[in-house]
Amino acid sequence: xxxxxxxxxxxxxxxxxxxxxxxxxxxxxxxxxxxxxxxxxxxxxxxxxxxxxxxxxxxxxxxxxxxxxxxxxxxxxxxxxxxxxxxxxxxxxxxxxxxxxxxxxxxxxxxxxxxxxxxxxxxxxxxxxxxxxxxxxxxxxxxxxxxxxxxxxxxxxxxxxxxxxxxxxxxxxxxxxxxxxxxxxxxxxxxxxxxxxxxxxxxxxxxxxxxxxxxxxxxxxxxxxxxxxxxxxxxxxxxxxxxxxxxxxxxxxxxxxxxxxxxxxxxxxxxxxxxxxxxxxxxxxxxxxxxxxxxxxxxxxxxxxxxxxxxxx
Numbered sequence: 001x002x003x004x005x006x007x008x009x010x011x012x013x014x015x016x017x018x019x020x021x022x023x024x025x026x027x028x029x030x031x032x033x034x035x036x037x038x039x040x041x042x043x044x045x046x047x048x049x050x051x052x053x054x055x056x057x058x059x060x061x062x063x064x065x066x067x068x069x070x071x072x073x074x075x076x077x078x079x080x081x082x083x084x085x086x087x088x089x090x091x092x093x094x095x096x097x098x099x100x101x102x103x104x105x106x107x108x109x110x111x112x113x114x115x116x117x118x119x120x121x122x123x124x125x126x127x128x129x130x131x132x133x134x135x136x137x138x139x140x141x142x143x144x145x146x147x148x149x150x151x152x153x154x155x156x157x158x159x160x161x162x163x164x165x166x167x168x169x170x171x172x173x174x175x176x177x178x179x180x181x182x183x184x185x186x187x188x189x190x191x192x193x194x195x196x197x198x199x200x201x202x203x204x205x206x207x208x209x210x211x212x213x214x215x216x217x218x219x220x221x222x223x224x225x226x227x228x229x230x231x232x233x234x235x236x237x238x239x240x241x242x243x244x245x246x247x248x249x250x251x252x253x254x255x256x257x258x259x260x261x262x263x264x265x266x267x268x269x270x271x272x273x274x275x276x277x278x279x280x281x282x283x284x285x286x287x288x289x290x291x292x293x294x295x296x297x298x299x300x301x302x303x304x305x306x307x308x309x310x311x312x313x
Contacts, residue, residue, distance in 0.1 A: 009172040009187065012097050016084030016177040017272070028085040034284050035078045041287030042067035045297070052300040058136045059125070059240075060297075062118045063290060065145050066247075069114065070283035073107040076100055077279050081177045094168060097179040102160045104178060109206050110152030112255075115248055116210040117144045119217040122241040127224045155206065159198050166190060176272060178279075207255050214248055243290045250285070254278040 020027065045067045049060045080100065084090045092100070124132050163181075167189045174183040181199055185192045221241060228234045255278070258271045291297050 008167060008169045008189070009094070011091050011093050011172060012179065012184070012187070013173045014080065014084055014090040014092060014177060014179075015173060015175055016081065016090065024085040028082055031078065031085075031280060032082060034280055035074060035082075038074050038280070038284045039071055042070045042283065044301075045287050045290065048297065048300045052303070055296060055300055058121050058138075058141045059118070061138075061141050062114060062121060062145065065114050065148070066111070066118070066286065069107055069111055070286055072103070073111065074279060074283045076103040076107065077178045081276075081279075084177055092179065097174075097184065098160065098164060101163075101179040101181055101184060102156055105159075105181070106152050106156040109155055109202070110148055111251065112206050112210040113148035113152055114145070115244070115251065116213050117148055118244050119214040119241075119248065120144075122244055123217040123220055125240065126221050126237050155202050159195070159202060162195060162198070166192070166195070177276070180275075207252070211252055211256075214252075218245065246289050247282070247286055250282050251278070254282070 046064050049055045049064050124136055168187045169189040172187055176183055185195060225234050225237045228237060254274050258274050
């Protein structure tokens, strides 16, 4: 092992956002409230779908997977981010840091795959309505969801395994609010070219690959919607996929912004801000996006709220 910068390190220091003196407490309160709302909103969607028999259809099964994923995706990052606001020196042990990086990227990758599956589901529902019930069976739903989780786990596990064996030395300060792979590799004592290539390969496969399939699905969906003669029919068909399209636009917009630009010091700081939006705001907005435009979910929510009142009376 080439200890090029001297002493081996056993922990990392997360500096978060060093230029926000005086704003730590307000930001802590705001992000903590957002975190509670995210857990509550996504948890509520899962409860409503499982409690309401009319919502136990493929679209909502995938939505439950997405909500469950969002709960854990934010939980891997936000508690440590909150710590950077109130603790002068946020320390994280190397195994903990690698574990956080693994779960963050595993859940992030799985989110892209589940959203791709959801676009395929919308494609079948709108473009093949007569065959939809026979194609999108509960068995296929389960297999598609499970495949997304397994594929996400496998892609990131294959990158994490060699990373576990890397020795770290020298500068242990991570200029981020969570353990991102880039800053971790900078602290490695050995050549990390292979790991960087693996990371680039995974990013190139997952983001553009899933975006390609999602785009193809939506081209077919829009083509079918435009062929519907009545304006009411077109509006009804589009409303079934508008929520998903909004979430997809937010996620891919942020991902492409972060990963497909040349990295400079200023752009890295911008990436940190985009990471906050991606990690905090998108999971918060998902329940609202899917609820506001969806009569079935709103109806089930109203029914759930009415039940305790009726019971009380």
